[in-house]
Amino acid sequence: MFFKFCYFLSKIVVYLFYRTKITGRENLTGEGCMVCANHSSWMDPIFVGVGIGVKPRLNVMAKQELFEKKISKWFFTKLGAFPVKRGESDLAAIRKSYSVLGSGETLIIFPEGTRYDKNHAKSGAGMLALRTGCTVLPVYVSEDKRIFHRTQVIIGKPFVPEKPEGKLGHDHYAACSDEILRRIYELEPKA
Helix, strand or coil, X not given: CXXXXXXXXXXXXXXXXXXXXXXXXXXXXXXXXXXXXXXXCCCHHHHHHHHHCCCCCEEEEEEHHHHCCHHHHHHHHHCCEEEECCCCCCHHHHHHHHHHHHCCCEEEECCXXXXXXXXXXXXXXXXXXXXXXXXXXXXXXXXXXXCCCCCEEEECCCECCCCCCCCCCHHHHHHHHHHHHHHHHHCCCCC
């Protein structure tokens, strides 16, 4: 009930106050996948969630700092978020991600790992994509979000990254993450 209420409230904010235009919904498969989006604002998960819908269930990988206080931990957990320790190998977050993708739910992550680093993706998205063989759905969200100005959410075509021959390693994961980030920014409208 709480999740549905927050989703309804988010839709009001996104459509009414940000005049959001969502394109590419025909690319949604209706099945679980790894949604990868650019990250320029703390509001990006809201825009992505409203853009892709809530079925199948949404799970969001979010920075550990959001879970340090009891009330915020409760709030974000209720919304389907789980913590990841940035800048290190977080085995609990990796296991949770495998579980989400293995159960056919949707995982939302931001390959940049932080807000707005167009030129560099962390290797985690590539590692998850290559190890699980999941479908990746690239999503671009307008970077200049201002109230009462048009915000765009553009959903790209889903793809399954090609798994290289031999043993997977950091270079493979990094290359796959960079490919995912490239596909996200290819969706950015040209001026």
